[in-house]
Amino acid sequence: LSEGTAEGLYTVEFPMKGENGGIGDATVTAALPLLTSWKTLTVGETLKPIVETTSACNGVEPQYEPSQHFAPGRSTWSWILWQDASCNYKDQQTFIDLAAVMGYEYILVDALWDKQIGYENMPSLIAYAQQKGVDVLLWYNSNGAWNDAPQGPKHRMDTAPARRKEMEWMKKLGVKGIKVDFFGGDKQTTMKLYEDILTDANHYGLFVNFHGTTLPRGWERMYPNHFTSEATLASENLVFSQDFADKEALVSTILPFTRNAVAAMDFGPVFFNRRFSKNDSYGNYRRTTDAFQVATAVLYQSPLQHFGITPNNLDEQPDYVLDFMKKVPVVWDETRFVDGYPGKFCVIARRAGDNWYIAATHADHQPKELKLSLPWLAGKQVKILYDKDDRTAGLRESTVDKKGNLTLRMQSLGGAVVYTD
Structure with missing residues (x-):
């Protein structure tokens, strides 16, 4: 779309x-007859069809068969709070250990690993992770002449010979997926690069996560190894900007109605550190509650979730919070819009198997009470992760009344999760 007029x-x-x-x-070059992509517009009397629509995937077909089963999962990620310096052998072992404790499937080894760890040391690091029951994802720069971003590995994804050589190396080591960053736009040549990376990655048994990227429309169905994409101002901006950190709750009430309504979104949620940094002695301040953070694990939909949990959180958070984060699904069988309005609050229910998870966040700077209508849970007992007065997360049990009503009370910039198990 163009920029909007006045x-x-x-x-x-x-x-x-x-x-x-x-x-x-x-412009576009194509042979006739020209087959264009579908353009969809979702309209409804309420916000329900906006949030629940699958229209972006309904008009497309798979472009190829998956070469194998690609397993969704949760991942630890040192870079988001420990930043560039953490991409070293010792710190990556620390986050591998964290993934193992949490029962997470993956660790993402982010930018600069090629220099700060070194290709020669990656086989032993990957083997260490595998011994812990954790698989490895690797970051790459998309590069090419259009891209002068300095982070490496560089020039490994922009040409077929280099890309296939690199993917063959990853396949031999048992790497499961890649995060490819810093794309140049939406020109036809760029869109071809996306498809080339996905196609080659499928051949070598790798799934793909794109960052610094365009909005993926229908790609989850078209390319079975495309798991997720950033395509939004994501959680790294909590680290880079106090203004963005101040608006974290506001953003959570907008993205489910916009970006995440179209496709899976790799936002990188859930932070328990009080400041967006390695420790609380520096960095931007977090304004939201702990229950808000837990809620974003459900509110933001992606079959690959990179959580901002750090090793110190294991000692700081209560067992019931950690237990929830150990078990939270990333793949959903059903999504229902419950209530909300962009910029004000959002309540979304998701089902995994027989269990329901209802996430609520709001952007008010005052406490908020919501009366939820959950008729499919009428008379059922549920657990609620809620805002305590000190802004930590509490746990209580409650029963949805016979009419399907349940009341939630949240602190300012707070949240809650209602769930069954």
């Missing part, structure tokens, strides 16, 4: 000429 009108247009470093045509 009257709020948008048009469909070609990419800007300056995208992709000016490389590639801003």
